[in-house]
Amino acid sequence: MNTVQPQPPQQSQHLMSVTARPADVFVRGEGAWLWDQAGRRYLDWLQGWAVNALGHCPAVITQALQSQSTQLLTPSPALYNLPSLVLAERLCALSGFDQVFFGSTGAEANEGAIKLARKWGRTGGRAAFEIITFDNAFHGRNLATMAASGKAGWDALFPPNMPGFAKATLNDLDSVHRVLSDRTVAIMLEPVQGEAGVRPATQAFLQALRQLCDERGLLLIFDEVQTGCGRLGELFGFQYYGVKPDILTLGKGLGGGVPMSAVLAQQHCSVFEHGDQGGTYAGNPLMCAVSLAVLQELSQPDFLSQVRERGQQLQEGLLEPAQRYGLGEVRGAGLLWALELGCDNAAQVVQSCREQGLLVNAARPHCLRFMPRLNSTEQEIQAGLSILAGVMTPQRSRVTRGN
Numbered sequence: 001m002n003t004v005q006p007q008p009p010q011q012s013q014h015l016m017s018v019t020a021r022p023a024d025v026f027v028r029g030e031g032a033w034l035w036d037q038a039g040r041r042y043l044d045w046l047q048g049w050a051v052n053a054l055g056h057c058p059a060v061i062t063q064a065l066q067s068q069s070t071q072l073l074t075p076s077p078a079l080y081n082l083p084s085l086v087l088a089e090r091l092c093a094l095s096g097f098d099q100v101f102f103g104s105t106g107a108e109a110n111e112g113a114i115k116l117a118r119k120w121g122r123t124g125g126r127a128a129f130e131i132i133t134f135d136n137a138f139h140g141r142n143l144a145t146m147a148a149s150g151k152a153g154w155d156a157l158f159p160p161n162m163p164g165f166a167k168a169t170l171n172d173l174d175s176v177h178r179v180l181s182d183r184t185v186a187i188m189l190e191p192v193q194g195e196a197g198v199r200p201a202t203q204a205f206l207q208a209l210r211q212l213c214d215e216r217g218l219l220l221i222f223d224e225v226q227t228g229c230g231r232l233g234e235l236f237g238f239q240y241y242g243v244k245p246d247i248l249t250l251g252k253g254l255g256g257g258v259p260m261s262a263v264l265a266q267q268h269c270s271v272f273e274h275g276d277q278g279g280t281y282a283g284n285p286l287m288c289a290v291s292l293a294v295l296q297e298l299s300q301p302d303f304l305s306q307v308r309e310r311g312q313q314l315q316e317g318l319l320e321p322a323q324r325y326g327l328g329e330v331r332g333a334g335l336l337w338a339l340e341l342g343c344d345n346a347a348q349v350v351q352s353c354r355e356q357g358l359l360v361n362a363a364r365p366h367c368l369r370f371m372p373r374l375n376s377t378e379q380e381i382q383a384g385l386s387i388l389a390g391v392m393t394p395q396r397s398r399v400t401r402g403n
């Protein structure tokens with residue numbers, strides 16, 4: 001008897017259309033590579049938006065999932081579970097923070113950090129609640145983190161906006177002083193603004209913010225959802241900069257491909273009381289087991305030096321077309337890089353790269369972003385750079401011809 005297999009849909013009218021997607025449907029990932037339904041293979045330098053620290057479906061993650069899924073999935077957030085206890089201890093030991101709250105997404109971690117800062121601002125009879133955040137920042141897509149973000153146009157999307165955020169300009173200390181007031185409780189920023197096109201804070205700026213927070217009794221919060229967990233070539237971005245915040249948020253790479261995030265706090269500002277914070281999946285053992293496996297890999301002796309080496313290879317490879325075609329800046333660290341194109345053709349370059357089997361991101365209309373897996377090989381980086389070079393050549397001649 002013939003059984004007719006239903007054809008999977010190519011596209012769905014039933015998925016809310018919240019972003020433009022290419023028509024290809026992706027069905028399988030392994031390491032640096034993704035395959036679409038037609039069997040085409042792509043070198044993936046999106047890696048789930050800097051999520052898959054170890055690439056697609058690494059054995060350490062699938063083993064952790066298999067093993068933990070036979071033991072315990074979700075007991076209840078009101079009961080202790082072993083993986084979350086071990087992960088809390090490990091993460092605090094690695095980062096030097098005192099306490100942690102686990103969530104599922106970066107936005108949830110940042111919302112937790114905002115709540116923690118507001119709670120802390122009310123201790124000792126004070127009434128400080130305002131958080132200074134930055135133009136072009138990206139902290140997530142729930143209402144609090146959208147208000148904290150500085151993406152152009154976002155303030156007009158879902159009014160009324162959540163109050164309690166004042167905006168300053170990255171690397172401009174005067175702009176921070178201008179919005180500082182008695183209401184200020186914290187300064188919150190990404191050490192490198194990822195979604196803005198990989199725009200790094202300077203070390204001097206972060207040191208000045210640290211000093212300002214110490215002098216004024218404010219909290220310094222680093223959103224390391226994108227820069228944390230090895231992405232900048234150190235385990236945490238604050239270690240790369242040598243400036244320690246009071247509160248640190250992590251996401252993306254912490255789960256290496258599964259939904260996992262964390263708010264870490266130093267003892268003096270870890271002020272949540274029962275009922276202040278929680279979540280059905282907070283610290284569920286399945287995700288915590290995966291995070292433990294990811295951290296185990298990131299902590300291997302040569303892992304981070306390899307990230308730095310591959311990062312240098314990528315940087316040098318990007319500087320070559322940048323110089324040859326007179327493009328703009330190459331910015332970044334570790335394995336988070338951007339290339340300024342000098343004109344608004346990033347979407348075309350992304351499409352041409354995809355046609356040639358390389359997935360990259362247009363962080364801005366004029367800027368490409370690269371987020372390969374942290375355990376990339378020399379050959380993979382070279383392969384991606386070769387595709388990019390091949391794509392840039394006709395792109396640039398078209399631009400110089402003016403069509």
Ligand SMILES: Cc1ncc(COP(=O)(O)O)c(C=O)c1O
Pocket residue numbers: 049104105106107108110138139140141190194195223224225226227251252
């Ligand atoms: C710096 C930063 N913070 C927060 C977020 C939001 O994370 P999520 O999409 O997991 O909520 C992102 C996502 O890109 C991010 O880059």
